[in-house]
Ligand code: FES
């Protein structure tokens with residue numbers, strides 16, 4: 457039996473029906489046509505599916521779609537505002553911080569989450585903040601430089617979304633896996 461879910465995605469109210477076993481990634485891509493988030497590993501290792509859930513970056517392949525009930529979700533499609541690229545997107549473009557681009561949406565969402573939490577991160581903090589995102593093309597240095605460039609722009613430091621206590625963030629998922 458399908459479950460009815462009401463949620464907010466990229467600022468708009470969204471309702472959908474899903475099976476209890478379906479992941480948020482599956483519903484975003486297959487039911488809501490939000491194909492920016494990518495399925496890399498589907499088991500929480502690559503970060504290609506990263507979205508913001510109540511202000512925290514999560515691997516949407518590890519979140520059940522029913523957990524989106526009442527939540528606020530931001531996907532890579534919501535990063536640009538009113539037709540203007542977010543500074544992170546602009547800096548990724550200008551710095552050629554992508555090759556095949558499969559990992560890029562996840563990196564953008566994770567980097568935005570990092571800058572919202574830490575507007576002036578050190579290189580080490582950027583590398584740690586993006587440790588849950590894998591790039592098979594191994595363009596890590598350009599990605600880090602793009603995030604450093606974006607951090608210099610005031611627009612990159614937009615206010616964070618509301619937070620829901622107790623949500624298992626992607627960082628927590630990563631830490632839990634390494635135990
Ligand atoms: S597809 Fe979700 S972490 Fe790889």
Ligand code: FES
Pocket residue numbers: 554555556557558559560590591592593594595
């Ligand atoms: S640009 Fe190809 S996986 Fe990162």
